Amino acid sequence: MSLPNVRGTLTPNYPLGQESWFRCGGHADLLFEPADFSDLENFLKNYDGDVMVLGGMANTIVRDGGIRGCVIRLGKGFADVKVEGNVITAGAGALNGTVASMAAKNGIGGLEFLSGIPGTVGGALRMNAGAYGMEVKDRLKSATTIDRTAHVRQLKPEQMGMSYRHTDVPEDQIFTQGVFEGVAEDTEIVRARLKDIKAKRNETQPISEQTGGSTFANPDGMKAWELIDRSGCRDLQIGGARMSEKHCNFMINTGNATAADLEDLGDEIIRIVQEKTGVTLCWEIKRLGERS
Numbered sequence: 001m002s003l004p005n006v007r008g009t010l011t012p013n014y015p016l017g018q019e020s021w022f023r024c025g026g027h028a029d030l031l032f033e034p035a036d037f038s039d040l041e042n043f044l045k046n047y048d049g050d051v052m053v054l055g056g057m058a059n060t061i062v063r064d065g066g067i068r069g070c071v072i073r074l075g076k077g078f079a080d081v082k083v084e085g086n087v088i089t090a091g092a093g094a095l096n097g098t099v100a101s102m103a104a105k106n107g108i109g110g111l112e113f114l115s116g117i118p119g120t121v122g123g124a125l126r127m128n129a130g131a132y133g134m135e136v137k138d139r140l141k142s143a144t145t146i147d148r149t150a151h152v153r154q155l156k157p158e159q160m161g162m163s164y165r166h167t168d169v170p171e172d173q174i175f176t177q178g179v180f181e182g183v184a185e186d187t188e189i190v191r192a193r194l195k196d197i198k199a200k201r202n203e204t205q206p207i208s209e210q211t212g213g214s215t216f217a218n219p220d221g222m223k224a225w226e227l228i229d230r231s232g233c234r235d236l237q238i239g240g241a242r243m244s245e246k247h248c249n250f251m252i253n254t255g256n257a258t259a260a261d262l263e264d265l266g267d268e269i270i271r272i273v274q275e276k277t278g279v280t281l282c283w284e285i286k287r288l289g290e291r292s
């Protein structure tokens with residue numbers, strides 16, 4: 001297949017899994033990192049194969065057999081963050097942490113929760129990411145998407161079907177930008193909250209490990225970690241994959257895990273929790289590509 005001319009980078013057989021937070025898994029047949037919006041638009045119009053978009057890969061297992069087709073990763077060309085009054089416009093490639101610290105610097109409160117969520121604005125929009133009682137939909141004014149045919153849309157949150165760790169926007173729509181609104185607050189107060197969040201995360205989550213955040217979504221009115229604990233799965237290990245001692249809904253790669261170890265461990269926990277409690281846990285982590 002001939003590839004479109006691009007200004008960004010197109011890399012065949014890219015070792016993508018190694019760049020995920022889990023640091024394991026397979027290659028992408030092709031990785032495209034567009035230079036900017038028009039480069040992405042041109043690529044979508046002229047590329048014939050399957051595409052998938054990824055951000056910081058903080059919520060992703062890339063299966064060992066890799067990903068067929070092209071993975072689009074939005075980076076520097078989509079990382080601008082602009083502030084006007086209490087409104088922040090962020091490219092989908094910007095890190096959540098950058099949005100939170102820009103908000104603090106400009107005396108904008110209400111976006112602190114983003115500071116502890118690894119990954120990009122694009123991933124946060126797709127996942128309706130959240131923490132400490134706030135989620136993206138609470139602060140979102142609008143989002144821009146481009147679909148597989150390069151059709152661009154401006155969406156309001158009420159058109160996006162946002163619910164707990166979920167957005168109804170069709171999978172072929174790539175978020176390119178999000179506009180968020182906070183509230184005017186004293187910079188020092190906002191900074192103090194960021195400091196609190198950092199301390200809390202350090203204490204309760206294995207943030208320096210090779211992990212992917214919460215493995216399972218919390219079922220309605222229940223905590224996934226409690227169900228895992230109650231079912232005796234706290235210390236479960238398969239190959240190089242085990243549940244974190246700090247937070248038993250966080251799965252970690254102890255060093256030599258394959259993506260299959262991680263996925264098998266998650267599936268085994270689903271089986272045991274179902275058997276012991278009657279509750280079926282659902283994966284929050286996205287598992288992408290093919291098993292080898």
Ligand SMILES: Cc1cc2nc3c(=O)[nH]c(=O)nc-3n(C[C@H](O)[C@H](O)[C@H](O)COP(=O)(O)OP(=O)(O)OC[C@H]3O[C@@H](n4cnc5c(N)ncnc54)[C@H](O)[C@@H]3O)c2cc1C
Binds near residue numbers: 213
């Ligand atoms: C230590 C740790 C702590 C975490 N804590 C939290 C937490 O408190 N709350 C929380 O909600 N999450 C948490 N997570 C999970 C993760 O940070 C979030 O899900 C985050 O939003 C993922 O963003 P990402 O850019 O890494 O997305 P990726 O992992 O790259 O992708 C995740 C999904 O989003 C899609 N996607 C990515 N970019 C785009 C785009 N531009 N357009 C359309 N779709 C896109 C992908 O196709 C995929 O389906 C944590 C993860 C870790 C490792």
